[in-house]
Amino acid sequence: MTQETPAPVGTTRSSVRRSRGQLIGDGLAWTSQWSGRLILTALGVVLVGLVIGELWSVVLPVLLGLIIATVLEPPATWLRQHRVPPLLAAIIVVLGALAIVGGIITAIAPQVANQIPELVQSATGGVEDVQTWLSSTFGLGQSQIGQAVQAGVDQLQNSATAIAGTLVTGITAIANGLIDLVLALVLAFLFVKDGYRFLPWLRRQVGTGAGGHFAAVGGRAWDRLGGFIRSQAIIGFVDAACIGVGLVILGVPLALPLAVLTFFGAFIPIVGALFAGALSVLVALVSNGLTNAVIVLVLILAVQQIEGNLLQPLVQGKGLGLHAAVVILAVTGGSSLAGVVGAFLAVPVVAVAAEIVRYLNEQIDARARSDDEHPSQAPRPTDEELLASSRPRPGGGRLSRWRRRRRDGETVAAEDATNPVRGDAATNG
Numbered sequence: 001m002t003q004e005t006p007a008p009v010g011t012t013r014s015s016v017r018r019s020r021g022q023l024i025g026d027g028l029a030w031t032s033q034w035s036g037r038l039i040l041t042a043l044g045v046v047l048v049g050l051v052i053g054e055l056w057s058v059v060l061p062v063l064l065g066l067i068i069a070t071v072l073e074p075p076a077t078w079l080r081q082h083r084v085p086p087l088l089a090a091i092i093v094v095l096g097a098l099a100i101v102g103g104i105i106t107a108i109a110p111q112v113a114n115q116i117p118e119l120v121q122s123a124t125g126g127v128e129d130v131q132t133w134l135s136s137t138f139g140l141g142q143s144q145i146g147q148a149v150q151a152g153v154d155q156l157q158n159s160a161t162a163i164a165g166t167l168v169t170g171i172t173a174i175a176n177g178l179i180d181l182v183l184a185l186v187l188a189f190l191f192v193k194d195g196y197r198f199l200p201w202l203r204r205q206v207g208t209g210a211g212g213h214f215a216a217v218g219g220r221a222w223d224r225l226g227g228f229i230r231s232q233a234i235i236g237f238v239d240a241a242c243i244g245v246g247l248v249i250l251g252v253p254l255a256l257p258l259a260v261l262t263f264f265g266a267f268i269p270i271v272g273a274l275f276a277g278a279l280s281v282l283v284a285l286v287s288n289g290l291t292n293a294v295i296v297l298v299l300i301l302a303v304q305q306i307e308g309n310l311l312q313p314l315v316q317g318k319g320l321g322l323h324a325a326v327v328i329l330a331v332t333g334g335s336s337l338a339g340v341v342g343a344f345l346a347v348p349v350v351a352v353a354a355e356i357v358r359y360l361n362e363q364i365d366a367r368a369r370s371d372d373e374h375p376s377q378a379p380r381p382t383d384e385e386l387l388a389s390s391r392p393r394p395g396g397g398r399l400s401r402w403r404r405r406r407r408d409g410e411t412v413a414a415e416d417a418t419n420p421v422r423g424d425a426a427t428n429g
Contacts, residue, residue: 056338061180063345065187069195070226071233072097076192090193094185108257115253177341217359224355225348229267235311236266239273239303243280246299250292252284268343270324271331273304322347322354 052059072093079089199218203211244259252258258280265272277300285293322330327347334346 057180060341061183061187063349064180064184065191066225067229067345067348068097068184068188069191070222070229072188072192073195073226074230077196080196086193090189093192094189098185104260108260111256112254213363217356220359221352221355224351228348228351231312232267232269235307236263238311239263239266239307242303242306243277243300246303247280247284247296250284250295250299251288252280252292252296253287254283258283268331269327269347271328271335271343273307277304322350326350 072090075096076086076089076093079092080086084092199215202218203215205211206214240259240263243262244255247255247258258276261279262273262276265276268275277297280300281293281297284296327350330346330350331343334342334344334349336342338345
């Protein structure tokens with residue numbers, strides 16, 4: 001058994017040189033410890049994800065209810081501050097929101113019903129124009145084009161069973177979505193009515209220590225989520241108004257539905273705006289031709305530039321504090337996991353998670369500073385240092401003693417000013 005060589009007399013343990021094997025072993029031990037912790041953390045995250053997946057029918061209405069409540073909570077709070085009972089305030093706000101949404105749907109439905117046949121006719125004419133262009137440019141005859149069209153029709157007929165299954169699945173998804181939406185509205189009503197009591201109740205249940213952290217994290221996450229939803233609503237409204245007015249001036253069909261789609265697309269950053277803009281350009285291309293579509297494209301690009309350079313810095317301030325790449329990856333991951341709903345929920349969830357991580361980092365930094373600055377952690381002076389500090393310094397005459405007394409007096413005065421109990425005791429004494 002190898003014994004550790006004692007350190008030479010007069011040297012500390014930290015000044016002894018260590019071998020390469022010891023340093024490499026310490027590095028590998030540190031790496032293995034952190035690898036184990038990361039593996040356990042990843043397993044915990046996977047387990048939480050599996051639980052959420054199994055309970056998705058419950059988790060989804062809760063998340064949607066929270067997002068809806070962030071929009072309805074400020075007017076409900078204003079009503080409560082003006083002595084309106086919480087139940088009545090929640091009823092007024094929820095019914096008012098339903099009336100607004102119902103009015104928008106009522107205004108959109110007739111326009112869609114009237115302009116869809118016109119749009120289909122324009123699309124048919126556009127297909128005929130494409131056939132004529134192919135015939136004149138590439139010398140394709142009507143028979144060849146007809147064969148290609150017939151091949152597409154045959155492919156659709158062969159896939160009729162799959163298409164029917166997809167339609168049934170889509171109808172089922174729509175029905176489930178309506179059920180989730182109704183449940184989310186009920187939960188949003190309850191959150192608006194009693195949500196302001198939740199954090200104080202949680203603080204009492206958890207305790208003063210952990211309860212303070214839970215309350216702080218919950219408040220900051222709620223503020224971040226509400227700020228994101230409200231700012232995106234403002235930005236989406238401005239985008240929808242500008243693009244809708246432009247589409248009306250250019251005579252593009254379905255201008256109002258496309259404007260509403262632009263508004264809701266704003267809640268899916270980057271991706272939603274691209275989808276709504278592409279659909280607007282496609283409708284303009286089918287209905288009014290290439291020149292009109294190019295003008296619509298220029299209009300959408302101009303509105304997007306105004307949004308990115310003016311509206312977002314003005315409305316959101318620093319925004320989510322997330323890089324654009326993180327936002328795109330979050331939307332992509334959310335859409336791959338839960339479709340359109342996942343793409344809609346991805347950015348708010350990531351924003352709340354980022355806010356929790358920021359709070360943890362602040363607490364870690366504060367704890368690290370307190371440990372570094374704590375007097376008990378400072379190195380204690382040796383006997384030789386104490387004796388050396390107590391010896392008189394050269395030139396320590398009457399002037400030096402006067403300076404020391406003045407410095408000690410200023411220190412005591414400063415301590416009395418920062419400690420009211422000590423100052424009162426000194427005054428009473």
